Amino acid sequence: MKNRDHSALYFFEQTTMTKKNTTHAPHEEHLIKDAAELVKSYPTVPLTIDCVIFGFEENKLKVLLIKSDLEIFNGKLSVLGDFVNDNEELDDAAYRILKERTGMNDVFLDQVRAFGHPGRHPGGRVITIAYCSLLNINHHELKIHANDLHWHSVSTLKEMAFDHKEIVEACYKWLQKRIQEHPLGFNLLADKFSLRELQNLYEAILGVTLDRRNFRKKFASMDLLIDINEMEQDVPHRPGKLYKFNFEKYEKNKRKWVGIDF
Amino acid sequence: MKNRDHSALYFFEQTTMTKKNTTHAPHEEHLIKDAAELVKSYPTVPLTIDCVIFGFEENKLKVLLIKSDLEIFNGKLSVLGDFVNDNEELDDAAYRILKERTGMNDVFLDQVRAFGHPGRHPGGRVITIAYCSLLNINHHELKIHANDLHWHSVSTLKEMAFDHKEIVEACYKWLQKRIQEHPLGFNLLADKFSLRELQNLYEAILGVTLDRRNFRKKFASMDLLIDINEMEQDVPHRPGKLYKFNFEKYEKNKRKWVGIDF
DNA sequence: GCAAAAGTGTTGTCCTTACACCCATGC
DNA sequence: GCATGGGTGTAAGGACAACACTTTTGC
Numbered sequence: 001m002k003n004r005d006h007s008a009l010y011f012f013e014q015t016t017m018t019k020k021n022t023t024h025a026p027h028e029e030h031l032i033k034d035a036a037e038l039v040k041s042y043p044t045v046p047l048t049i050d051c052v053i054f055g056f057e058e059n060k061l062k063v064l065l066i067k068s069d070l071e072i073f074n075g076k077l078s079v080l081g082d083f084v085n086d087n088e089e090l091d092d093a094a095y096r097i098l099k100e101r102t103g104m105n106d107v108f109l110d111q112v113r114a115f116g117h118p119g120r121h122p123g124g125r126v127i128t129i130a131y132c133s134l135l136n137i138n139h140h141e142l143k144i145h146a147n148d149l150h151w152h153s154v155s156t157l158k159e160m161a162f163d164h165k166e167i168v169e170a171c172y173k174w175l176q177k178r179i180q181e182h183p184l185g186f187n188l189l190a191d192k193f194s195l196r197e198l199q200n201l202y203e204a205i206l207g208v209t210l211d212r213r214n215f216r217k218k219f220a221s222m223d224l225l226i227d228i229n230e231m232e233q234d235v236p237h238r239p240g241k242l243y244k245f246n247f248e249k250y251e252k253n254k255r256k257w258v259g260i261d262f
Numbered sequence: 263m264k265n266r267d268h269s270a271l272y273f274f275e276q277t278t279m280t281k282k283n284t285t286h287a288p289h290e291e292h293l294i295k296d297a298a299e300l301v302k303s304y305p306t307v308p309l310t311i312d313c314v315i316f317g318f319e320e321n322k323l324k325v326l327l328i329k330s331d332l333e334i335f336n337g338k339l340s341v342l343g344d345f346v347n348d349n350e351e352l353d354d355a356a357y358r359i360l361k362e363r364t365g366m367n368d369v370f371l372d373q374v375r376a377f378g379h380p381g382r383h384p385g386g387r388v389i390t391i392a393y394c395s396l397l398n399i400n401h402h403e404l405k406i407h408a409n410d411l412h413w414h415s416v417s418t419l420k421e422m423a424f425d426h427k428e429i430v431e432a433c434y435k436w437l438q439k440r441i442q443e444h445p446l447g448f449n450l451l452a453d454k455f456s457l458r459e460l461q462n463l464y465e466a467i468l469g470v471t472l473d474r475r476n477f478r479k480k481f482a483s484m485d486l487l488i489d490i491n492e493m494e495q496d497v498p499h500r501p502g503k504l505y506k507f508n509f510e511k512y513e514k515n516k517r518k519w520v521g522i523d524f
Numbered sequence: 525g526c527a528a529a530a531g532t533g534t535t536g537t538c539c540t541t542a543c544a545c546c547c548a549t550g551c
Numbered sequence: 552g553c554a555t556g557g558g559t560g561t562a563a564g565g566a567c568a569a570c571a572c573t574t575t576t577g578c
Contacts, residue, residue, distance in 0.1 A: 035385030044306035071293040090378040116352040123297030238575035500548035
């Protein structure tokens with residue numbers, strides 16, 4: 001069968017059961033009538049969500065941490081977590097936790113992945129699903145300081161409670177990848193920002209230094225920044241121009257992506 | 263504070279507690295001594311894993327499905343799932359399920375994400391974690407045909423049981439992205455393969471047509487294919503050269519990745 | 525006037541794309 | 552000899568990397 005002459009869509013319009021199946025009669029003898037009973041027979045496990053909330057301040061990437069209130073961890077740091085309520089959407093639970101801890105709910109929040117190592121919680125098996133967020137520290141003064149809630153530099157993380165070091169690192173890698181493919185960064189700058197601030201942010205998150213001219217050219221060629229004809233104020237050097245990100249245009253054009261590269 | 267003159271690493275060597283913390287005494291009054299009791303107080307939920315196993319045959323991408331044995335779904339299709347045993351690693355559970363259903367365990371398997379919509383299972387709330395795999399259909403004859411296990415064309419999926427349509431689609435998107443950044447595709451070709459086979463695979467998975475010369479140049483420039491000086495046999499046209507993928511070299515060189523693009 | 529950062533252009537290299545012809549094999 | 556896919560090269564355009572000097576402001 002030839003392919004080259006077919007449009008790509010053609011592949012996706014064909015019926016393709018393998019022959020093997022047609023030689024077997026369907027097995028309909030043991031259908032389960034009571035789904036609820038089936039589910040009751042499953043083992044169950046406590047489920048939590050951990051929110052890894054990154055912020056940016058003084059040109060450093062930070063992450064919001066508390067001291068674990070488990071005595072066994074002896075004051076080690078932990079990310080913000082809580083259990084998921086019965087019949088609560090996972091995403092909703094994540095936003096609830098974020099709101100409970102920071103008062104914010106106008107922040108994107110993405111699921112990263114589940115962590116379920118049986119020994120990860122000293123009190124028994126607990127599955128956790130990590131969510132990741134990025135927000136502007138100066139937009140969210142911490143009103144609660146229970147458990148020593150604070151922004152901690154990502155670069156100086158030592159031991160943490162549970163497997164939270166691993167979770168933070170997984171989220172950090174996820175973030176590094178994500179910020180290169182999506183305009184996350186603008187969520188953690190002020191509404192108006194200078195190109196220098198934008199570059200500092202990328203450099204801090206990616207852990208690299210970038211050529212200033214090339215960086216500016218890159219964003220200029222994307223044509224997604226709006227020059228608002230304002231300048232920085234109160235800086236101890238020549239003030240830079242301020243921009244806004246053109247979210248509308250970004251949403252319209254999105255990403256036409258094909259590019260094998262590994 | 264200036265950044266431009268510092269190496270990237272410098273950012274990651276600094277201590278950065280915010281001032282806010284130092285103005286608050288630690289709250290040590292309510293430490294929890296009994297972690298097990300704490301965990302016992304959490305709600306629990308059944309946890310399953312669903313394996314979305316993609317295969318490639320006759321230039322079409324397929325996915326391994328069974329008929330749901332829940333009467334309520336009336337024979338609708340479902341991916342391979344099972345609950346996670348007590349104290350079983352999530353990854354282990356995924357490999358166990360894959361092995362139970364296909365007999366295989368030399369296949370990569372990656373977690374995609376968790377699905378936890380409260381209404382997704384008719385028997386009550388069940389959280390599932392989707393794992394995704396890609397394998398060579400011809401390496402794995404299906405020995406079990408319980409529940410009408412079969413390879414189903416990805417392009418003709420209709421309604422499915424549970425939220426499995428959503429899960430398959432999420433995994434398909436994940437796969438499309440993943441195969442462009444990682445050499446997954448070689449797992450589902452024979453050990454020796456022609457460039458045409460490789461291209462067919464990419465075209466089928468990505469749903470595009472690619473220019474043959476450019477495709478070949480791309481892989482030639484990567485220099486990750488080993489020309490084994492053999493030719494295709496028994497093809498009804500001019501035979502092509504056969505290659506192997508140089509996994510060793512790939513592993514050594516990996517990916518030095520920075521490239522903002524959205 | 526000095527320190528600090530803003531702003532700006534060019535060149536070379538590489539990657540990507542588009543495109544057309546002859547070749548080897550089976551039938 | 553014909554049908555099918557294998558194999559190849561080139562030119563143009565775009566993206567990226569490297570690189571240095573002048574300008575503006577606060578102090």
